[in-house]
Amino acid sequence: MNKAEQQKRIKKIMLYATNEAVKTGVIPLMFKYLKMTSEGYAQITVCDKPTIINWVYNGHNEFRVSV
Template sequence: MKRKRYAQRVERLMILALNEAIKIGFIPVKPGLDNIMESEGTEITICGKNTVINWSNAGRGDLRFNVWWDYTPERCRIYFRKGMLRDLTGTTPDVTSHVLRSIVGLCASCYLCILEDGSIQLSREGEFIYEYARTDTVHLLDDLPDVEPSGYSIPDRHEPDAIN
């Protein structure tokens, strides 16, 4: 998957995941992340696909928010038992590329900043980072709905001008 060509598709997925994470209260919204050390991960559903969302303290007041979309929890349980998969955190599952293909369709991430007023904003130029995509999953991104950020902001995101 070419990064530039699919940037808009990955952005749609990330906005959907962030919207859901904010809605369920998954992201800590207290300013000052110095006391947050442990990564957290949880399972949700986005557009009918099993999804893992997780975050970790990235330093400099940022959280790294990661999405594993179209993953198969049944296979993950097998790899947990075999000791090949340790937890549901990190930018991608900590497994070999052969195993990765069998448990997840797409991995992407971004950085978030919790502002002093407790609001959330994408940091580091609001970039959504594509980490991994399985070939047979890429076309599914086209079916994702266009949504707007809800409960956070993306810096320098220009809204379309109203037509008078």
């Protein structure tokens, strides 16, 4: 597997994990209005694997997610 294929797989897993976090209510779509903490973490299951998701509010209604 070359580097481009590996990066594509990683992006897919990150998107899938972020979508799962939204579906389970860990990360709300309306971040600003639900009074979510500006940073935190949660453990969810993604593809039958335990996964940790971290988030940090960056301002301007944006936040960074790490899987």
